[in-house]
Amino acid sequence: MRKALIICNGEPEQKKFLAKACKGKYILCVDGGANTAAKYNIKPDAIVGDMDSVSSAAKKKFASSEWIQVNRQDNTDFEKALNFIKQAKIKDVTIISATGKRLDFTLSNLYSAFKYLKDTKIVFESEFFKIVPVTGVRKFKTRPGVRVSLIPVGICKKVNLKGLKYPLKNANLKVTDTLTLSNEALAKEIEISLEKGRILVYIEK
Amino acid sequence: MRKALIICNGEPEQKKFLAKACKGKYILCVDGGANTAAKYNIKPDAIVGDMDSVSSAAKKKFASSEWIQVNRQDNTDFEKALNFIKQAKIKDVTIISATGKRLDFTLSNLYSAFKYLKDTKIVFESEFFKIVPVTGVRKFKTRPGVRVSLIPVGICKKVNLKGLKYPLKNANLKVTDTLTLSNEALAKEIEISLEKGRILVYIEK
Structure with missing residues (x-):
């Protein structure tokens, strides 16, 4: 490709x-x-x-x-x-x-x-960083300890985070929320999914 | 105050x-x-x-x-x-x-x-710049020729711009729109109003 x-x-x-x-x-x-x-x-x-x-x-x-x-x-x-x-x-x-x-x-x-x-x-x-615009499901290769921030762009529904220190399960987020800032990768791979909406995923290198 | x-x-x-x-x-x-x-x-x-x-x-x-x-x-x-x-x-x-x-x-x-x-x-x-989070109506002192960018944060309804080179009247904007980037002040004062939503107003000094 x-x-x-x-x-x-x-x-x-x-x-x-x-x-x-x-x-x-x-x-x-x-x-x-x-x-x-x-x-x-x-x-x-x-x-x-x-x-x-x-x-x-x-x-x-x-x-x-x-x-x-x-x-x-x-x-x-x-x-x-x-x-x-x-x-x-x-x-x-x-x-x-x-x-x-x-x-x-x-x-x-x-x-x-x-x-x-x-x-x-x-x-x-x-x-020093990656920023990935995410809708739907996306997996990322990372390293334990790396800082990961999620920045909701508008309303996000049913957000799920796997492989992170502060996981989320079917969470609803809005643009003014800061709770998903400065999370931390626990594994070599993390997964982010959301049913509706858009998220910018900031991953420190 | x-x-x-x-x-x-x-x-x-x-x-x-x-x-x-x-x-x-x-x-x-x-x-x-x-x-x-x-x-x-x-x-x-x-x-x-x-x-x-x-x-x-x-x-x-x-x-x-x-x-x-x-x-x-x-x-x-x-x-x-x-x-x-x-x-x-x-x-x-x-x-x-x-x-x-x-x-x-x-x-x-x-x-x-x-x-x-x-x-x-x-x-x-x-x-070098001001950034103002705006809901409702706001006026700004500025100078003719100054660059002004509007960045919609989510869905914005009935956006009006006065005193700018590219005015808007009752426009609806969404977060992915870039039409309101790099506008230009024509007057010493500009006015931005919106009926619903949030906008970041970036004004170059």
């Missing part, structure tokens, strides 16, 4: 981490994310966005990459990237640098990802 | 900005927020939390401040602080360093503030 890596224009990651994350993946830069790729000599397969943040150095360096300029203003550059991944029928995507810098974009990126879960498995990743 | 400043344990602010924000306010540090106050010689009126992140230097330095140790684990230190403000009947609070560092806490702090809006006017503030 083809996997993709999306490099956004948020907080840049370290070269070593980014180079490892790129391995064997289709690499798509979101607008100014191309500047990070240029800095680290990572050649993207494609660059998508309205290109208002791409440096002229990156434009020159990646002249042979595919440039998908989309000027529609009714969605974000990040959504343009996820639309592209969906059309390319890539079912597994890791997203880098979607958080950090502008907090309004951080929030928007995390939330809008939920619209694409039907078609694509999505993980936001940094050197 | 008494005003309060809450200093949290997220991304610390610069001394100059923080010192200005403190002026004339009741100063409450949340746990490790006391370390920032100690670094900048800003004496808090009180420190609240389970105190697991307060340095021994800060403990010594602020021995004469009020120490409110609350070990209950069913809410966050940030909520302990907002409960304290509510009990002290302070109706206006600015919150500093509630964002940054750990992203799970950033999200949790922004969301859980909505529980306190009935009793207290709340603004999250940094040197």
